[in-house]
Amino acid sequence: MNWLRELTRRLGMLAHRRQFDADLQEEMRLHLELRQEEQIASGMSVADARAAARRRFGNVQRIEERSREAWQWPTLESIWADVRYALRQLRKSPAFAITVILTIALGIGANTAIFTLVHAILMKSLPVADPKSLYRIGDKDDCCLTDGLQNENGDFDLFSYRFYQQLRESTPEFAQLAAMQAEQNPMSVRHGNTALAEQTEFVSGNYFSTLGVGAFAGRPLTDGDDTVGATPAVVMSYQAWRADFSSDASVVGTTFYLQSQPVTVVGIAPPAFFGDRINANPPAFWIPLSAQPLLNPANPLLDQPAICWLYALGRVGPGASVGPLQEKISAILRQWISTQDAYTTIAGSTLAQRLHVVLTPGGAGIQNLQQKTGKGLYLLLAISGLVLLVACANVANLLLARATKRKVETSIRMALGAAQRRLIRQMLTESLLLGCLGGLAGLAVAYSGTRVILALAFPDSPHSAIQATPSLSVIAFVLLVSLLNGMVFGIVPTWITSHGEPAEALRGASRSGSDRVSLPQKSLIVFQAALSVLLLVVAGLLTRSLQNMEHQDLGVQTTNRYVLHLDPAGAGYQPEKLNALYEALERQFSAIPGVQTSGLALYSPLDGGHWGFDVAIPGRPEPRPNQNCESLLNRVTPNFLETLGQTIIRGRGFTANDTANSQSVAVVNRAFVKKFFPNEDPIGRHFGSYDKEDIGAYEIVGIVADAKYTAPRDEAQPMYFRPLSQWQYELKDPVSVAIEAQSHYITAIMMQFRGQPQNLDASVRRALGNVDPNLTIIDLHSFDYQVTGNFNQERLIARLATLFGFLTLLLASVGLYGSTSYQVTRRTNEIGLRMALGANRNRVVALVMRGAFTQVALGLALGIPIALIAAHYIADQLYAVKSYDPLSLAVAILVLSAATALAGFIPARRAASIDPIRVLRNQ
Amino acid sequence: MLRGADLHRDEIPPGTLYLLILKTLARSGEMHGYEIANSIQRISDDVLQVEEGSLYPALQRMLIKGWVKATWGTTAGNRRARYYQLTATGRKQLGVEMSQFERVIGAITRVIEAI
Numbered sequence A: 001m002n003w004l005r006e007l008t009r010r011l012g013m014l015a016h017r018r019q020f021d022a023d024l025q026e027e028m029r030l031h032l033e034l035r036q037e038e039q040i041a042s043g044m045s046v047a048d049a050r051a052a053a054r055r056r057f058g059n060v061q062r063i064e065e066r067s068r069e070a071w072q073w074p075t076l077e078s079i080w081a082d083v084r085y086a087l088r089q090l091r092k093s094p095a096f097a098i099t100v101i102l103t104i105a106l107g108i109g110a111n112t113a114i115f116t117l118v119h120a121i122l123m124k125s126l127p128v129a130d131p132k133s134l135y136r137i138g139d140k141d142d143c144c145l146t147d148g149l150q151n152e153n154g155d156f157d158l159f160s161y162r163f164y165q166q167l168r169e170s171t172p173e174f175a176q177l178a179a180m181q182a183e184q185n186p187m188s189v190r191h192g193n194t195a196l197a198e199q200t201e202f203v204s205g206n207y208f209s210t211l212g213v214g215a216f217a218g219r220p221l222t223d224g225d226d227t228v229g230a231t232p233a234v235v236m237s238y239q240a241w242r243a244d245f246s247s248d249a250s251v252v253g254t255t256f257y258l259q260s261q262p263v264t265v266v267g268i269a270p271p272a273f274f275g276d277r278i279n280a281n282p283p284a285f286w287i288p289l290s291a292q293p294l295l296n297p298a299n300p301l302l303d304q305p306a307i308c309w310l311y312a313l314g315r316v317g318p319g320a321s322v323g324p325l326q327e328k329i330s331a332i333l334r335q336w337i338s339t340q341d342a343y344t345t346i347a348g349s350t351l352a353q354r355l356h357v358v359l360t361p362g363g364a365g366i367q368n369l370q371q372k373t374g375k376g377l378y379l380l381l382a383i384s385g386l387v388l389l390v391a392c393a394n395v396a397n398l399l400l401a402r403a404t405k406r407k408v409e410t411s412i413r414m415a416l417g418a419a420q421r422r423l424i425r426q427m428l429t430e431s432l433l434l435g436c437l438g439g440l441a442g443l444a445v446a447y448s449g450t451r452v453i454l455a456l457a458f459p460d461s462p463h464s465a466i467q468a469t470p471s472l473s474v475i476a477f478v479l480l481v482s483l484l485n486g487m488v489f490g491i492v493p494t495w496i497t498s499h500g501e502p503a504e505a506l507r508g509a510s511r512s513g514s515d516r517v518s519l520p521q522k523s524l525i526v527f528q529a530a531l532s533v534l535l536l537v538v539a540g541l542l543t544r545s546l547q548n549m550e551h552q553d554l555g556v557q558t559t560n561r562y563v564l565h566l567d568p569a570g571a572g573y574q575p576e577k578l579n580a581l582y583e584a585l586e587r588q589f590s591a592i593p594g595v596q597t598s599g600l601a602l603y604s605p606l607d608g609g610h611w612g613f614d615v616a617i618p619g620r621p622e623p624r625p626n627q628n629c630e631s632l633l634n635r636v637t638p639n640f641l642e643t644l645g646q647t648i649i650r651g652r653g654f655t656a657n658d659t660a661n662s663q664s665v666a667v668v669n670r671a672f673v674k675k676f677f678p679n680e681d682p683i684g685r686h687f688g689s690y691d692k693e694d695i696g697a698y699e700i701v702g703i704v705a706d707a708k709y710t711a712p713r714d715e716a717q718p719m720y721f722r723p724l725s726q727w728q729y730e731l732k733d734p735v736s737v738a739i740e741a742q743s744h745y746i747t748a749i750m751m752q753f754r755g756q757p758q759n760l761d762a763s764v765r766r767a768l769g770n771v772d773p774n775l776t777i778i779d780l781h782s783f784d785y786q787v788t789g790n791f792n793q794e795r796l797i798a799r800l801a802t803l804f805g806f807l808t809l810l811l812a813s814v815g816l817y818g819s820t821s822y823q824v825t826r827r828t829n830e831i832g833l834r835m836a837l838g839a840n841r842n843r844v845v846a847l848v849m850r851g852a853f854t855q856v857a858l859g860l861a862l863g864i865p866i867a868l869i870a871a872h873y874i875a876d877q878l879y880a881v882k883s884y885d886p887l888s889l890a891v892a893i894l895v896l897s898a899a900t901a902l903a904g905f906i907p908a909r910r911a912a913s914i915d916p917i918r919v920l921r922n923q
Numbered sequence B: 001m002l003r004g005a006d007l008h009r010d011e012i013p014p015g016t017l018y019l020l021i022l023k024t025l026a027r028s029g030e031m032h033g034y035e036i037a038n039s040i041q042r043i044s045d046d047v048l049q050v051e052e053g054s055l056y057p058a059l060q061r062m063l064i065k066g067w068v069k070a071t072w073g074t075t076a077g078n079r080r081a082r083y084y085q086l087t088a089t090g091r092k093q094l095g096v097e098m099s100q101f102e103r104v105i106g107a108i109t110r111v112i113e114a115i
Helices: A002-015 A017-041 A046-057 A060-071 A076-092 A094-123 A161-170 A207-211 A238-244 A289-295 A322-338 A341-346 A350-354 A368-405 A407-415 A420-457 A472-498 A502-507 A518-550 A575-590 A640-644 A670-676 A734-742 A760-771 A783-789 A792-826 A828-836 A841-873 A886-912 A916-922 B004-008 B017-028 B033-043 B052-065 B088-114
Strands: A134-137 A174-181 A185-191 A194-203 A233-236 A255-258 A261-268 A285-288 A310-316 A359-361 A561-565 A595-601 A611-614 A630-636 A648-651 A665-669 A698-704 A719-723 A748-753 A779-782 B068-074 B080-086
Touching (some): A017 B080, A060 B052, A094 A368, A094 A420, A174 A207, A322 A341, A322 A359, A341 A350, A368 A407, A368 A420, A368 A518, A518 A792, A518 A841, A698 A719, A783 A792, A792 A828, A841 A886, B017 B033, B017 B052, B017 B080
Antiparallel strands (some): A174 A310, A595 A630, B068 B080
16 A cells, blocks of 8 residues: 555645645755855855855756756646647547547547437436335336226236326325326417427426426426316426527416416426426326316216326335335225226226236336337447447557557657657557547537437437437546547557567568467457457348338338328317218318318327227127227228228228118227138128127128238237217227227328428418317328328438448458558568469469458358347347348358458559569569 | 865765665664764765755655654754654665665676676
8 A cells, every 4th residue: 555655645745746846945945055054164255166066066946956856746837748649649640530430530530429328218307306216116118098908917017097086096105196197188279379299298296396396487286276166276397498489488378278278377387397207299288187077077987996097206205115015006006996896897806816006116207119119229329339449440550550550659759768668658548548538529429329219219200209319428438438548449559569679670671580470360350250240140130130121011102192180189079069070171181182081080090099899799708808809990981991001801981871770880900800800701790899889789781901000010900990970879988988988089191192292380370260260270291291200210310320230341341451561561572482483463362362351251250150140139129030140141241252352452463563683672 | 266065065866765764764763854964975985975955855755655654853052953754664674775786886896897
């Protein structure tokens, strides 16, 4: 620990610098005076005595300087001199400097961009008080409206309002327990002359106090707001307030109209607050749960014990432990379910016994986005890490080659007496400088990279909660990595060359003696080649998977088709007014110039919406408890399927004659037939979907081709279509009545144009305005845009992987080129001699190329098995591509070989142009 | 006119300055810089002459290494001076320097006598 004490003393000195200088000066002055007095006493004149004393003492200034140096590290001046020297050296070889800086910038930039994303999406806690004590009851990304029994293992993560109330009363372990809507819906918002669609979320009154979030202006919601009766109080997000209401402080306390119902904006949330989950489209309004029936009268949910639509997030009080709490809630759940009439169907089943909840840390909120993107992001992080490795290898290689070139210079300096330490310090300064410059450039790459990546991954998200700015910790991380990079890859070559024997190097710089650098150089190339093939194979697999996904037959046509999303409930439509509205809409939209056909639907393919029902066929035995009888339902107008290009295979589609008064009819798809009528003719058969309430109510009149409406990765699901014009008025169960009503509210209008539409936006606005000025556009896009939007993340990952793959290839090629050139320079004499002895140019080229290809072949031998293993690990990210894909492998090998040929051929040609005469003369 | 003293004064061998200072301090306890310089010169019968100034950087380095410690006191002539004193580490270091010196001198002597 001697050095530690020494360090403390040195630091102490730094702190008392002035005192130190004064002490030293006084001491030396005393010395001179005493010596002078002694001389005077021995008979000298005063002047002579002073001169003699000074002579014996030496140069006062220099001694002071040396005394000070004893205490200090190399002074700033000498470091600055090193930096200036390094800059001068780099300016002398700009190609080298730029290559190294760019290499580091790309490696670090790619890594930082991805890390920033990972950090922003996967690692951030909500901007709330003490996120660590928040726990969510539930662990899955189940959504929207279910009976809670969606998981066969009994995992319960969506709750009804009734059960949430029950939980709040019976779990004092939670200091606070908040509930929030699983789905976030756009609602129509009107304030003064402003009318637009904004994202909303129903939350419990204690939502803000549970999260520990206040208000930027006004006040947050309180439990008092969460009561039925008064005008609902809502809180607006800061982002929406700034973007859509120009930060107008006077809106606080005023009346807004949500879905045409008056509400009071009581506060603006803090700027950093985006809600309980990270996503690209966070809510603009938080509305108390109690206002749900008012804003969605067609489907009131508060009194429905079996409709689960809420997530629960609570703050665990001090002293409560999570394990027992989870058991307790599971027990409460099982007990409560057994008392509910709505759940009598599962009474006594194994599912009822298996019901349970899982408590998960809720500091990051509801982690749906995290669950969806996590694997892809970590894959990208791994890939970008490999890019950084390759970049580092390249930098090491370049520095090695440079150090070798400067061996003579170094040797001369050592022979002239330069201290080895001093030389190492200078070379290290140079590589640290390169590292820092590269890191800074990398930050710029990362900053713009992250923005581009986010824009590609989440288009149309003006208020996105995903912040892409590299945080301070990310920046610190980058600079640290760059410094380490510079240090590690500076010190090795420096060490190797500064240990050279000066005499040996001076004797003959061009002679090939023992070669310390070529083995590490070659190993680095092998390593780079292996990583290149790995990344190229992964990129190939992901790209093929994306192509398969994009070019698959979805069962619908997208050319010249456009989708409008809207919300009639938002414009205040009651169920009995819907039929007239739809007729008017059909009339207006088919009259838009250029429109060939148009159709209305509950939802359109791949727009994120779906409705699932359990189908019951009369005469079939009761389904077993775990038997899957689910099918998707869509409600459409007669022209909808035709507009989509979904063809009727047998029977008929819907017509204007299918009305409220005629026989209830359904059109089913092929998958439905396969699932429910595998060996029978379904036409004319009946089925129902409201359990015992509508046994065999609908008659199958037609079969339509399959189309994918929900998950583009999965097979087309069984689906039946019902006309929007038919209603089941005979239903009694309030849940059934509510669902039946809700399923008549369209969200999409599909239009097929004859060619490119003119003034689409204006025509659609006019058509809507002609029907009802209160109807607002939620969004309007081409159908193609909507479909390809489903592949945004896959496309992004595939493109980035390809980009990174080629980046790696480029780096590896540059490395190979550099090391081959170096070998050629080193072997100039040998090659010249061979040529003098009769080797022709082709053989020289072959000799050099063989060297390059040997390294790459070794890299392939190492890289292909690794690539196969890696492919196995990403198999679940692939669509219609096997993890062993000979094509991707062959392409990767081919591309790498082509790059090798190019990188090897240039130095090989130079080798072949060596003039044997000149070489011999030099000997 | 040549003065005898000037003729016979030799630079001290490099690396031995620490040893000389350590030994001087060990012998006399507490001394300030001027006294150390004089003492080395006197005991070596005026053969070894320290370039007096170089004593001070050496003393600084020894302070850093913890071989000596310094306190301000007053001289016999009632002047303020910094007195140096050996520490325990310094005493140990003296042993190290001594044995190293003896090894080198022994080796040199053997070489000379062999010729």
